[in-house]
Amino acid sequence: MLFVLTIISLAFVFGCGNNEASTEAGTEEDKAGSGNKLVMGTSADYPPFEYHETSNGNDEIVGFDIDLAKAIAKEMGRELEIQDIGFSGLIPALQSKRVDIVLAGMNPTDERKQSVDFSDKYLTTEFAAVYMKEKPVTQFADLKGKKIGVQLGTTQEQAAKDAGLETVSLDKYPDLIQELKSGRIDAVLVEDTVAAESIGSDTALDYKIVPEIAGLDIAVALPKDSELTGEINEAIKTLIDNGEVDKLKDKWLKLK
Template sequence: MKKFYKAGVAVLVMVSLLGLAGCGGAKTPSAPAQNGSGSANTASSENVLKVGSDIAYAPMEYMNTQQQPEGFDVDLMNAIGKDLGYQVKFESGTFDGLIPALNSGKFDAIISSMTITEERAKTVQFTNRYFQATQSIAVKQGSPIKSEADFKGKKIGVQLGTTGQDAVEKMGLTPQKYETAPDALNDLINGGIDVAVIDSPVVAYFIKQNPDKKIVTIPGNFDQEYYGIAVKQDHKALADQMNASLKKLMDNGEYNKIFKKWFNSEAPKL
């Protein structure tokens, strides 16, 4: 998911390999102080919101050439933090390790293009939805694969722990699992797999950034998915704060401004 699949993919892979290394356990952030008008004051150094993310998923989250996180999710989380008076600190982790790390206290929240599912909601609390997506089927131009009906007997790549993996396994197939989406897409280019099933915004961005790679998408029959920000189940106050901020950003046009920056179109109604 990111922007530099040519020169930058090595950086992305390195980021994903960092796994969950980093600082110690995060404390639940206290509610930001309110000023006389009822709005949150600027966050102090003590009021840090530690946010976990698999920062290898452009255009949603990725490391730029200065090794700083960028992307739609990054901008949105920073806007929420600013509104609530938190200083947001991003910490990278492998996608399938984010929820365990959250529940162990390493993070206060997760924003990582994480689809809201019943299974995940058993262990975390999600905010209201903030993004709509679906799965995309990526193949090389000229591939004999024209739909899911052609998957049998083919090598299918997915990112570990994602709804793409769930979708393929529900077909009764065993996919090849990768730590990051760039790993899967680059193996598709190199001929290691025949098809990749990955979230639609990531595949679309990859194709736009790498037209010479001759990767195309084919129609798929997948459900709509909605992303949410995850917090620990007993952190209802934090989830409520974020939901209020999300609504504010959607109502005042800031959410749409961020969406247009990354997708060059008006944000859809969620």
């Protein structure tokens, strides 16, 4: 009986050890950056940079940043995987290494640089105020004393506060436009290219560049001390030099 119990105990121990090893191996395979995969985080509610497009029942994330990420991955010889995450959750996703990179119209501010690293810039944009035509914004002074919508955790949010504006912060940009149309806010502060895309054929909306608030550079965000930073910078330089970035600007970033 003692011999039988000993054999059973050993079998149990070795069985548990094999299961644990398998679990660890599976976890390692699931980590971002494993193998030939490049995992990108974005917040797909921000046209024309990244947004959902449905065609023939198929949902796809498209936009300037998406095409740029595909081009970067191709230059690096990697397969791109995209994860849609709320904007305020993108930096935590980098810190926990759920994603390798973030492309989401993100500005490399000093505050963000304390948490993550950034590539060289790939675009520079200006700020614009989106407003209802019946309540036009003709100058920066028109924003004073009004409720200005900004996306939570963005540079626009901080820029608006620094400019002394009263802000209403929401996580999703489309929700801000709905708040604007409902009259609960007076304008939305956003990048010029996003403003142009927002109004589209909507005759009730318009926008105005706000030069009083300095424009911003856009770059790829990466985890601190990422081994990919050098490769990303090389890919961006190549795509700028060969005119691919300009082609993407012409395709996606339409200003009036």
